[in-house]
Amino acid sequence: MYTTILNYDIFEGLKKIKDETIDLLVIDPPxxxxxxxxxGIEDKWKNQDEYLKWLYEWLELSLKKLKKTGSLYIFNSTENMPYVDIFLKKHINILSRIVWGYDSSGVQAKYFYGSLYEPIIFAVKTKSNYTFNYVDIMVETETGSKRKLIDYRKNPPSPYNELKVPGNLWYFNRVRYKMPEYVKHSSQKPEALLERIVKASSNEGDVxxxxxxxxxxxxxxxxRLKRNYIGIExxxxxCSIGKNRIEEIEIIEEEKK
Ligand SMILES: C[S@@+](CC[C@H](N)C(=O)[O-])C[C@H]1O[C@@H](n2cnc3c(N)ncnc32)[C@H](O)[C@@H]1O
Structure with missing residues (x-):
């Protein structure tokens, strides 16, 4: 298993990756x-058109890195995502449009409805052949089984399932100051959310x-989940914060029976 940190601008970093070698591509851009x-890295372009021009350029290159069986997750703002969606539809199969909802960001909007979610697109290269380990990401059901109801639609009637596959509405708290996983980064994504993505859309040893x-x-x-990893930043x-964090992770091998 390997972990590689590529400290490059996105275009230079992508040049180091061979086409069709990646099982799971996760993109969380500015x-x-x-x-x-x-x-001195700023998350600001002259206007949205300039930003999208930049985004489309590396997005098209990065899709080439996916294996035929590969999957993609991409984050963006509610404002940009419709454009990303239209672009992606021409290149890859979008299977889910996920809403990641979270707790309030402190300052509350008073003259409109404040944004409390970020969209995530999940897409695959080949609809008939991709990894989706739904059993590994099941969550507790909140309705029937807790009330000990019997599902009479089943034959024979039996208790409601206690677990279900999550739908496209996800709730994970944002990473905040003093939380154990917090490092000094203003857009850090929660490990629990990333864990769901990695478990569902890759297997041990994947890239x-x-x-x-x-x-x-x-x-x-x-x-932690024994996947090979390449990060471009x-x-x-x-990169040095990342290197230290990753080095601290100890892999605990399951005892062989
Ligand atoms: C939204 S944040 C990513 C957060 C990350 N997913 C996490 O969980 O911490 C965007 C990152 O892109 C980096 N970045 C900005 N422009 C870049 C570029 N041209 N090439 C590579 N990285 C860039 C920024 O330094 C920033 O860390």
Whole structure:
């Protein structure tokens, strides 16, 4: 198993990856909302058209890196995602449009409905051949089984299932200051959310490519779940934070019976 950190601009980093070698591609790019990242990297383009031009260019290149059986998850803002969706539909099969809902971000909107979710697109290269380990991501049901109901639609009638496959509405708290997984990064994605993606859409030994790796939380999760990992990130500060975090993960091998 390996973990590789590529400290490059996205276009340079992508040149280092061979086509059709990636099982799972996860992309969490800057959203063009004016965030300031380390090492002078700004999340701001002249306008949305300029931003989308940049995004389409690397997105098209990155799709070539996926194996025929590969899967893609891409994050973006509610404002940009419709354009990403239209672009992707021409290149890959979109299977789910996920809503990641979270707790309030502190400052509350008073003159409109504040945004409390981010969209995520899940897509696959080949509809008839891709990994989806639904058993590994089952969650507790919140209705029938808790009330000990019997499902009379089943033959013979039997108790409601206690577990179900999650739908496309996900709820994970955002990563905040003083939470155990927190590092100094303003867009750090929750490990629990990334874990769902990795478990569902890859197997042990598969290769995961993380574009705009940031805090390298996906590297941490990938190593813990015994997946190979390659992360591309332009900031050397974030790359060294990531390196330290990933090195701390100990792989505990299951005891062989
Ligand atoms: C939305 S954040 C990613 C957060 C990450 N997924 C996490 O969980 O921590 C976007 C990242 O893209 C990096 N970045 C911005 N422009 C870049 C570029 N041209 N090439 C590579 N990385 C870039 C930023 O430094 C920032 O860490």
């Amino acid at each position: 959203y063009n909302i004016g965030k300031k990242y380390e090492d 995961i490519l993380d574009l705009f790796a940031g805090s390298f939380s996906l590297g941490v999760v990938s190593k 332009k900031s050397s500060t974030y």
